[in-house]
Amino acid sequence: xxxxxxxxxxSKNIFMKVVDHIKNSKDKTQFSFxxxxxxxxxxxxxxxxxxxxxxxFKPPFIDxxxxxxxxxxxxxxxxxxxxxxxxxxxxxxxxxxxxxxKYGVDAIPHILCGGFTKEDTENFLxxxxxxxxxxxxxxxxxxxxxxxxxxxxxEGHQYxxxxxxxxxxxxxxxxxxxxxxxxxxxxxxxxxxxxxxxxLEAPSMDSDIHFLKKKIKDGADYIVTQMFFDNQKFFEFEAxxxxxxxxxxxxxxxxxxxxxxxxxxxxxxFNVDLPDNLIMEVVKCKDNKAVKEVGVAxxxxxxxxxxxxxxxxxxxYSMGTVSYTHLTLPTTPYV
Numbered sequence: 001x002x003x004x005x006x007x008x009x010x011s012k013n014i015f016m017k018v019v020d021h022i023k024n025s026k027d028k029t030q031f032s033f034x035x036x037x038x039x040x041x042x043x044x045x046x047x048x049x050x051x052x053x054x055x056x057f058k059p060p061f062i063d064x065x066x067x068x069x070x071x072x073x074x075x076x077x078x079x080x081x082x083x084x085x086x087x088x089x090x091x092x093x094x095x096x097x098x099x100x101x102k103y104g105v106d107a108i109p110h111i112l113c114g115g116f117t118k119e120d121t122e123n124f125l126x127x128x129x130x131x132x133x134x135x136x137x138x139x140x141x142x143x144x145x146x147x148x149x150x151x152x153x154x155e156g157h158q159y160x161x162x163x164x165x166x167x168x169x170x171x172x173x174x175x176x177x178x179x180x181x182x183x184x185x186x187x188x189x190x191x192x193x194x195x196x197x198x199x200l201e202a203p204s205m206d207s208d209i210h211f212l213k214k215k216i217k218d219g220a221d222y223i224v225t226q227m228f229f230d231n232q233k234f235f236e237f238e239a240x241x242x243x244x245x246x247x248x249x250x251x252x253x254x255x256x257x258x259x260x261x262x263x264x265x266x267x268x269x270f271n272v273d274l275p276d277n278l279i280m281e282v283v284k285c286k287d288n289k290a291v292k293e294v295g296v297a298x299x300x301x302x303x304x305x306x307x308x309x310x311x312x313x314x315x316x317y318s319m320g321t322v323s324y325t326h327l328t329l330p331t332t333p334y335v
């Protein structure tokens with residue numbers, strides 16, 4: 001595996017918070033990756049098949065995304081349309097429990113503002129606590145496909161910092177029902193997202209970092225960035241965060257290009273610029289197999305530079321199009 005051979009570790013995995021994984025790494029960069037729940041109707045074996053080849057590299061944790069509901073309209077016999085709520089990729093909590101049970105590594109579920117009331121959030125977190133899952137990634141989530149802008153549930157959270165605050169309060173034993181007695185404190189380590197090229201809805205980079213700082217102030221423990229393809233964007237983003245007094249670990253997120261279509265999809269969906277020399281190399285490719293080779297090679301060089309820079313983790317996104325069992329890297333020592 002070209003991307004992962006140079007971050008191999010022979011240490012034994014144990015459950016702990018992400019920030020503790022970083023502290024215990026002894027300044028060695030580790031790697032993590034993200035998986036999508038399978039489509040409804042598929043079994044978990046497809047998840048295990050993708051994870052199995054990666055376990056030799058001993059990732060300390062694996063993120064599991066959460067996909068909110070979608071609205072579909074079905075035509076009735078009388079010709080009218082009926083609106084139905086559909087979840088195409090359920091199972092985040094169950095997958096996390098299965099991963100921890102099978103592999104003995106931390107699984108980190110994504111928890112969203114979108115589609116959740118505060119009560120839903122509390123119950124979701126209680127379930128995680130019962131299962132021994134102590135890391136969460138708190139995100140606002142996207143608008144549903146039928147909406148232009150994000151609209152929270154009536155009794156839900158509008159912004160991520162509000163979600164972070166609720167999780168933090170549960171860590172202090174504070175629940176929505178303030179009449180509860182002898183409440184147990186949860187023990188969640190909270191991750192949030194950061195955007196080296198700013199969130200697509202943010203009016204400026206400075207305002208984006210202002211609100212990122214608010215998420216940290218309200219209880220977030222670490223940051224994982226959106227994907228980027230120019231490491232200078234990450235270096236500048238981290239410098240701005242540090243200048244604003246953000247001291248928590250910042251984990252860079254990387255994604256190997258896999259298809260020509262992504263040249264347009266990624267900038268449009270994620271507000272990410274692609275370097276011209278990467279674009280031209282992809283344009284020259286005759287098919288997507290060649291695109292994957294270019295994408296992997298580019299990601300390798302990004303990873304090497306970030307390792308040399310001394311980042312605590314390298315976090316890889318797949319978007320369901322790249323199997324990391326094909327991302328073979330020459331073996332290189334830790335930095």
